[in-house]
Amino acid sequence: xxxxxxxxxxxxxxxxxxxxxxxxxxxxxxxxxxxxxxxxxxxxxxxxxxxxxxxxxxxxxxxxxxxxxxxxxxxxxxxxxxxxxxxxxxxxxxxxxxxxxxxxxxxxxxxxxxxxxxxxxxxxxxxxxxxxxxxxxxxxxxxxxxxxxxxxxxxxxxxxxxxxxxxxxxxxxxxxxxxxxxxxxxxxxxxxxxxxxxxxxxxxxxxxxxxxxxxxxxxxxxxxxxxxxxxxxxxxxxxxxxxxxxxxxx
Amino acid sequence: xxxxxxxxxxxxxxxxxxxxxxxxxxxxxxxxxxxxxxxxxxxxxxxxxxxxxxxxxxxxxxxxxxxxxxxxxxxxxxxxxxxxxxxxxxxxxxxxxxxxxxxxxxxxxxxxxxxxxxxxxxxxxxxxxxxxxxxxxxxxxxxxxxxxxxxxxxxxxxxxxxxxxxxxxxxxxxxxxxxxxxxxxxxxxxxxxxxxxxxxxxxxxxxxxxxxxxxxxxxxxxxxxxxxxxxxxxxxxxxxxxxxxx
Numbered sequence: 001x002x003x004x005x006x007x008x009x010x011x012x013x014x015x016x017x018x019x020x021x022x023x024x025x026x027x028x029x030x031x032x033x034x035x036x037x038x039x040x041x042x043x044x045x046x047x048x049x050x051x052x053x054x055x056x057x058x059x060x061x062x063x064x065x066x067x068x069x070x071x072x073x074x075x076x077x078x079x080x081x082x083x084x085x086x087x088x089x090x091x092x093x094x095x096x097x098x099x100x101x102x103x104x105x106x107x108x109x110x111x112x113x114x115x116x117x118x119x120x121x122x123x124x125x126x127x128x129x130x131x132x133x134x135x136x137x138x139x140x141x142x143x144x145x146x147x148x149x150x151x152x153x154x155x156x157x158x159x160x161x162x163x164x165x166x167x168x169x170x171x172x173x174x175x176x177x178x179x180x181x182x183x184x185x186x187x188x189x190x191x192x193x194x195x196x197x198x199x200x201x202x203x204x205x206x207x208x209x210x211x212x213x214x215x216x217x218x219x220x221x222x223x224x225x226x227x228x229x230x231x232x233x234x235x236x237x238x239x240x241x242x243x244x245x246x247x248x249x250x
Numbered sequence: 251x252x253x254x255x256x257x258x259x260x261x262x263x264x265x266x267x268x269x270x271x272x273x274x275x276x277x278x279x280x281x282x283x284x285x286x287x288x289x290x291x292x293x294x295x296x297x298x299x300x301x302x303x304x305x306x307x308x309x310x311x312x313x314x315x316x317x318x319x320x321x322x323x324x325x326x327x328x329x330x331x332x333x334x335x336x337x338x339x340x341x342x343x344x345x346x347x348x349x350x351x352x353x354x355x356x357x358x359x360x361x362x363x364x365x366x367x368x369x370x371x372x373x374x375x376x377x378x379x380x381x382x383x384x385x386x387x388x389x390x391x392x393x394x395x396x397x398x399x400x401x402x403x404x405x406x407x408x409x410x411x412x413x414x415x416x417x418x419x420x421x422x423x424x425x426x427x428x429x430x431x432x433x434x435x436x437x438x439x440x441x442x443x444x445x446x447x448x449x450x451x452x453x454x455x456x457x458x459x460x461x462x463x464x465x466x467x468x469x470x471x472x473x474x475x476x477x478x479x480x481x482x483x484x485x486x487x488x489x490x491x492x493x494x495x496x
Contacts, residue, residue: 007365014351014362021353089345090366091325161272244328247321248263249271 011100062179065206068109076149077156088247102146128213147231154242198227253449254300259332261293292318293473305450307464315473338417347407352396367414377413385409418449
């Protein structure tokens with residue numbers, strides 16, 4: 001894969017340029033939408049429903065973390081089918097197509113988080129030092145989403161209604177993650193199952209380091225790394241099996 | 251020294267009576283128990299070698315397996331059995347301008363297409379001016395590709411492709427597009443590649459081009475090699491076969 005690094009970067013840049021229509025303003029717009037969403041939600045929960053400040057801040061972090069997962073996986077679905085000529089007309093390792101899509105998404109996500117930081121600073125009055133752990137968590141999250149992307153993009157070649165199915169799955173996952181309600185609302189007997197949702201684990205970690213100022217425990221770090229490795233292994237395995245017939249199926 | 255060794259390759263296509271490509275259709279198919287499909291052997295026990303610096307032509311009727319064979323050599327399709335080994339850098343031209351982005355400029359597209367063909371950025375920097383000059387598009391380097399005419403598009407793609415300097419070129423009919431002048435340019439370029447000692451595998455229906463470029467050729471029919479050898483003789487066999495069918 002290393003010898004293809006320039007191609008990976010070129011495809012990532014192409015993806016971003018297309019997304020931002022090659023303009024600074026397009027880039028600005030793409031940041032504005034998550035920002036507005038976050039501010040509207042903040043306003044509703046903080047001022048209309050009168051929830052405490054802590055909850056509203058956690059909501060912002062949760063939304064940003066969620067967006068990386070939701071956008072990363074749903075845009076991965078079409079990476080193979082949408083770039084048919086790169087699959088059927090030339091040889092390149094096809095994982096590159098998924099990788100560059102996930103890279104474009106992590107860059108978008110990083111920009112959103114960078115916009116979020118000053119907002120957190122204003123609301124909290126400070127930024128915890130533990131925020132320095134953010135890049136590490138984001139990297140683990142990236143591998144998790146890349147693995148999921150490998151699985152989804154290769155299955156989509158054979159099952160073209162997977163995008164509708166995945167849309168429903170992500171909607172369910174959204175409500176099964178502690179984003180618009182706090183984790184403490186989950187009853188004890190449900191908690192073990194609830195924590196099986198990988199996104200929940202990641203969101204808890206982001207909040208720990210960005211808001212509460214706690215270093216993540218070794219155990220929870222091990223848990224998210226295991227999720228990332230599992231997703232990557234399953235994704236790679238399925239992808240390398242299915243990719244043999246990509247050119248026939250597209 | 252062999253540039254390409256193709257060892258006993260077979261390729262089977264499954265053609266289902268009813269194509270199922272959604273979860274829904276698969277479930278319906280399971281319930282109705284429709285699993286019928288036809289098997290088509292596009293290639294059967296094909297073995298041959300291409301020497302370094304040789305130009306090999308592949309001819310045959312439509313559906314004889316030429317393109318399938320070329321796609322397997324290009325590693326786009328995987329054979330059901332058999333193996334293939336390639337020495338040196340291989341560039342496949344099954345289509346020109348793969349990965350061109352209409353929303354990006356000519357310059358950006360040259361860099362993208364070159365990296366798909368396996369060139370480093372630094373290498374592209376060195377030949378960039380040559381590419382644009384050869385395509386006669388220097389003036390338009392910052393124009394978006396969507397505003398190019400199809401002829402300009404083709405010239406840019408071709409010019410980028412020939413500057414990719416692979417050791418082996420796999421060429422499907424791609425160069426048989428464009429006007430007379432363009433085809434002439436392609437012919438000249440391929441002859442030049444040959445004198446430079448590059449290995450070429452050339453699939454075409456244009457028998458005259460094959461005769462001009464390739465000393466050795468292969469005739470495929472229904473997925474098997476009928477004859478392989480001196481191009482003149484193979485073309486005669488092909489013509490005889492065509493007449494036999496009429």
